[in-house]
Amino acid sequence: VQQPVLNRKDLRQRISEAGLKATHQRIVIYEALQQLHGHPAAEDVFQLLKPANPSISLGTVYKSLDSFVEAGLIKRVLSAAGSRRYDTNCQPHSHIYCCNTNEIIDFTDPELEQLMQDFFSRKKLENFELASVFVQITGKKNDPGKDIVIRN
Amino acid sequence: VQQPVLNRKDLRQRISEAGLKATHQRIVIYEALQQLHGHPAAEDVFQLLKPANPSISLGTVYKSLDSFVEAGLIKRVLSAAGSRRYDTNCQPHSHIYCCNTNEIIDFTDPELEQLMQDFFSRKKLENFELASVFVQITGKKNDPGKDIVIRN
């Protein structure tokens, strides 16, 4: 986790500034996104919130996450299995997908981002409006309990 | 399309050599994959085959495609929307997703593949067994009827 964890007051403000109503549900949904690692699915968020918010509904979680994505507060990413997962990190970065744990791990490497940017500013795709370029790394952790360590 | 289009006799052999029974259904399913462009979904294959093969079932298409993937004959890829699509091109290459047409277009660029290979042979990920690295390009065709042209 490299970005600041926001408290409820800041979350309320952030959601408001994005043009959305800062409802209690949305605040706790965003809070859950910050707490869950490995890029949670809507269901993961729902399961985390249900004990403390018994009346929250899965549909609301889906709708709120959609609203956040549309407002640019979070990003939607796909797991290698095709399910939708959510990412509070809006900085350019790549993802490592672990087939063992089904986790999606952030891989932030300025050198790689630079490499991609250089390549695609040189290579012109005609008849195509480029929206995004990212690198997807797939494999599996040897020890699922431990983190991945990057060495240059 | 950069790889040879196989006729039924060759397909039969290819499927057999992969350790699978060369049934009529599998042969026509593979044939359909070769004919369809933009990386078809199981449903696309089914729709193409149904007129000439009225008794074929969608379940068989799913199972055959899975068998092909497991045997290494084809690859499974995800559309930007998360649905499963199939690719007969097993050479290393990247994909361009068009959000307008939902097509997946092959982007084969030796320079890019080399760049990726160099980068990841240098960058070591400890506690992680790397399976694949690929670049995902997203955007939209300006004229959906025309192809994308790549200029260096």
Added chain:
DNA sequence: CTTGCTGCAAAAGGTTTGCAGCTCC
């Protein structure tokens, strides 16, 4: 007060499963 959001429940994809019968080898 009014717009936008929530909860519910039903529906909609897309994919998988179980199994009896059929085909390929």
Added chain:
DNA sequence: GGAGCTGCAAACCTTTTGCAGCAAG
């Protein structure tokens, strides 16, 4: 003849939808 595959239908899982009522601004 036997293992493996097919067709069918039901089940499954994830996501979307419609709508009446509620809460935020």
